[in-house]
Amino acid sequence: QQQVKQSPQSLIVQKGGIPIINCAYENTAFDYFPWYQQFPGKGPALLIAIRPDVSEKKEGRFTISFNKSAKQFSLHIMDSQPGDSATYFCAATPTSGTYKYIFGTGTRLKVLA
């Protein structure tokens, strides 16, 4: 079964810190890697996404780093704020043509004021 492994499960940082969340996949046939942010009681919302022909992508304070050879990708949050406290999910879509998003297990981030 295709999997995406996410770590850590939870993370606490001080305001202004740079939390890093890591994901690794076990199947080379993925071609889209989005990150979603979810607040309690709400549905996830797309934060940023990357494709495997790019090694890094920045959008505001959020950066994705992608290492195709290691089958790993990570999310960095610069100058983190208490409002960034949420659960973050990485995901990947297989190239097989089926419409599936394979999600990681999530990272609960808390940014202390």
Place this chain on the structure above:
Amino acid sequence: DGGITQSPKYLFRKEGQNVTLSCEQNLNHDAMYWYRQDPGQGLRLIYYSQIVNDFQKGDIAEGYSVSREKKESFPLTVTSAQKNPTAFYLCASSILRDTEAFFGQGTRLTVV
């Protein structure tokens, strides 16, 4: 406003009952999905549909059923065969396989 609407927000089910969760989208997306979310387990795919009148089982389809009679609608029925239905259910839609999936606000189902 374009988006995905799930209803109800909270749902209580008695043992042995079937319940149906509604999901409607006005984004003109072909693909729709149902996910189940449990603490510490991320989002697990129940069913997905790429086109009207067609749907596929996901990783945890047992005890669930769906229909896709209209492009805009993808209701999920939680049957009495689902032994542990208490969870947060999320519906999503997308244009293509490798583009953003838009999620609804979820339905929290509790068995009483």
